[in-house]
Amino acid sequence: MIPILGLIAGIILGLVLQPGVPDFLQPYLPIAIVAAMDALFGAFRAYLEGTFTDRVFVVSFISNVLIAAAIVYVGDQIGVGSQLSTGVVVVLGIRIFTNAAAIRRALFHA
Amino acid sequence: MLYSRTGGGIVKVTGVDAHASADGRRARHAPDASMDLLKQIIEQPVDPDYAAVAARQPDRRKRDTNRSRLAFAVIIVVIGVLFTVAALQTTRSRPAAAKERDQLVARIKSAQTSRDAMRQQADSLAAENARLRSNGLGDDAEDQQLRQQLAGLESVTGAGAVTGPGLKIVVDDGTGAAGDNQVLDVDLQVLVNGLWQAGAEAIQINGQRLTALSAIREAGQAITVNYRSLTGPYEVDAIGDPDTLQARLLETSAGPWWNSLKDEQGMRYDVSTSSELHLAAVPGLTVRSGRTR
Numbered sequence: 543m544i545p546i547l548g549l550i551a552g553i554i555l556g557l558v559l560q561p562g563v564p565d566f567l568q569p570y571l572p573i574a575i576v577a578a579m580d581a582l583f584g585a586f587r588a589y590l591e592g593t594f595t596d597r598v599f600v601v602s603f604i605s606n607v608l609i610a611a612a613i614v615y616v617g618d619q620i621g622v623g624s625q626l627s628t629g630v631v632v633v634l635g636i637r638i639f640t641n642a643a644a645i646r647r648a649l650f651h652a
Numbered sequence: 653m654l655y656s657r658t659g660g661g662i663v664k665v666t667g668v669d670a671h672a673s674a675d676g677r678r679a680r681h682a683p684d685a686s687m688d689l690l691k692q693i694i695e696q697p698v699d700p701d702y703a704a705v706a707a708r709q710p711d712r713r714k715r716d717t718n719r720s721r722l723a724f725a726v727i728i729v730v731i732g733v734l735f736t737v738a739a740l741q742t743t744r745s746r747p748a749a750a751k752e753r754d755q756l757v758a759r760i761k762s763a764q765t766s767r768d769a770m771r772q773q774a775d776s777l778a779a780e781n782a783r784l785r786s787n788g789l790g791d792d793a794e795d796q797q798l799r800q801q802l803a804g805l806e807s808v809t810g811a812g813a814v815t816g817p818g819l820k821i822v823v824d825d826g827t828g829a830a831g832d833n834q835v836l837d838v839d840l841q842v843l844v845n846g847l848w849q850a851g852a853e854a855i856q857i858n859g860q861r862l863t864a865l866s867a868i869r870e871a872g873q874a875i876t877v878n879y880r881s882l883t884g885p886y887e888v889d890a891i892g893d894p895d896t897l898q899a900r901l902l903e904t905s906a907g908p909w910w911n912s913l914k915d916e917q918g919m920r921y922d923v924s925t926s927s928e929l930h931l932a933a934v935p936g937l938t939v940r941s942g943r944t945r
Contacts, residue, residue, distance in 0.1 A: 544721070545728050552732015556740070563737060571738050578731045584698045591698075593706035596716045596724035602699040603727050633693055640697040 545582075569618065570611040573627055577606040580634040583641040590648045610634070778935030782812075806933070807854065810863030813933040814854045816891040819847070819898055820926045823910070824885035826918035833917040835884060837870040839909070843888060844868065846906020850897050852890035856931045858882045863934050878934060885920060894925045 563571055581603040588594040610630050617626030785802070789795040806812025821843065826833030844862060847855055855862045860877040862868075867877070874881035890897065901907055901923075914921040 544725050548725050548728030549732040549735075552729040552734075553736045554732075555729065556733040556736025559733075560740060561733070561737060563741065568741075571734070571741070575734055575738050578734055582731065584702075587698050588702040591702075593702040595702060595705045596720035598699060598701045598705055600720065600723045600727055602701065603731075636690070636693050637697040640694055644697070 545585075569623070569627075570614055573610045573614050573630055574607045576631055576634045576638075577610045578603065580637050580641075581606050583638050583645065587641045587644050587648075590645060606634075775935050782935070809937060810854070810861045810866070810934050811937045814891060814931045815928060816853070817894045817925070817927050818852065818889065818891040818929045819894065819901070820924050820929065821888040821890070822885050822920065822922045823888065824920035826913075826920070833919060835875070835886060835919065837868050837875050839913065840868050840875060840886060840888070842909045843906050846901050846904035846909075847888070847890045847892075847897075849904045849906075850892070850900035852892040852897060854891045854931050856889050858887055859932055861932050861934050863937055865937060866934075889926075889929045889931060891929055891931060894927070898923060898925065 581599065584602065585594060585599045588598075613630055614623055614627045617623035786799060789799050803812060807814045823835055823839070823843070825835055840857065844855055844857070857868070857877050860866070860880055860882065862877070869876055871881065874883065875886070876882070910919075910921045913919045
């Protein structure tokens with residue numbers, strides 16, 4: 543229940559407050575979102591497998607976002623930022639698809 | 653999808669089989685060793701810590717403390733805010749980008765207008781200059797001679813308009829696939845050089861008179877003469893003896909060059925004689941660094 547309510551609350555909060563993102567964080571926003579989606583799908587799959595833990599989720603989300611942002615930051619500094627963000631998106635995207643497929647199998651047995 | 657090369661060829665291996673034979677394969681040489689990273693991503697998509705913590709504390713309710721639950725809720729809210737902010741930003745920045753482009757277009761247009769106005773002003777000032785200069789010259793023999801000399805120099809250099817018989821050559825890009833059948837700056841250069849060689853006295857391209865300071869060059873996608881971009885079809889007017897100009901042009905390198913362009917690339921190359929051509933002047937020709945000796 544918490545995740546759905548939390549997501550809705552977050553979306554409403556974002557719509558109401560409409561917070562601006564500082565310019566230096568702008569390039570990392572899409573990467574952070576892909577990392578967040580990866581963490582969410584992974585958490586949901588773990589939940590279906592009965593192994594979900596809040597603490598692991600918090601730690602894995604924060605570390606995912608930080609590492610993804612750090613990779614993109616380093617890439618920006620050495621001039622391959624867009625390539626590295628593509629790499630991050632590909633890796634996380636594969637994980638999201640795999641987890642989504644596992645979730646689908648677990649939920650619908652299909 | 654995993655593939656395994658066996659004696660008969662490539663056989664598809666399902667995920668279950670791959671797992672089952674994983675140990676056996678490790679002993680031999682793993683055929684997909686070079687794809688280890690991809691394999692790892694696909695086979696371990698969930699953070700292994702979930703399983704580790706669950707193994708340590710099988711009772712689900714004891715795993716979560718109030719603090720970790722609060723942190724979880726906060727993170728979930730943060731994720732929701734992230735989604736909204738990103739979505740809002742993309743939808744909001746789209747009209748902003750379009751607006752920026754429109755502003756740039758408007759600025760280019762106003763700069764073009766002001767450039768045209770300044771050009772007109774320069775032209776009228778140059779005309780005024782010419783008028784004042786000829787007014788300043790009197791009617792005695794010496795001034796008459798000076799005036800004649802001035803007129804001759806002006807028509808030769810391109811500072812004065814000239815009228816006379818000559819050739820009118822219209823060239824244009826060939827039809828068909830774009831690329832190798834476009835009129836290039838070098839084509840016009842060859843043509844103009846040929847015309848000079850054939851005895852032309854004054855030449856203009858699309859109304860741009862070639863002066864002692866003119867260059868024919870490619871700037872961006874357009875051919876530029878006197879810093880003005882021209883578009884096809886290009887009309888090259890050359891004043892000269894209409895009886896000999898065309899024949900002599902054929903003898904220069906421009907003749908074969910353009911005939912082959914016409915025959916092989918399908919470019920337009922129409923030459924016609926004209927009894928009266930009007931060639932424009934380029935006013936305000938000045939030499940700034942050099943001095944008259």
